[in-house]
Amino acid sequence: MEAKIKTKQPEIIFRNGKAVRVILDIDEYKEMLERLADIDDLKLLEEMRKEPLKFRKLEDFLTEYSPHV
Numbered sequence: 001m002e003a004k005i006k007t008k009q010p011e012i013i014f015r016n017g018k019a020v021r022v023i024l025d026i027d028e029y030k031e032m033l034e035r036l037a038d039i040d041d042l043k044l045l046e047e048m049r050k051e052p053l054k055f056r057k058l059e060d061f062l063t064e065y066s067p068h069v
Contacts, residue, residue, distance in 0.1 A: 013021035024032070
């Protein structure tokens with residue numbers, strides 16, 4: 001497995017002396033989006049774990065379940 005070497009640094013665009021835009025390598029951008037999605041998933045999982053799990057018998061579920069097929 002080859003190690004991936006990142007050579008491109010983000011480019012910062014300035015307007016009136018203030019940073020207003022950043023140009024990223026597309027692979028870095030995609031990785032950043034994946035990480036943000038993972039963070040959202042972890043937050044949702046954390047919230048779900050605060051509530052106790054509720055189980056019911058398979059038979060009960062099957063009697064209530066009616067697929068629309």
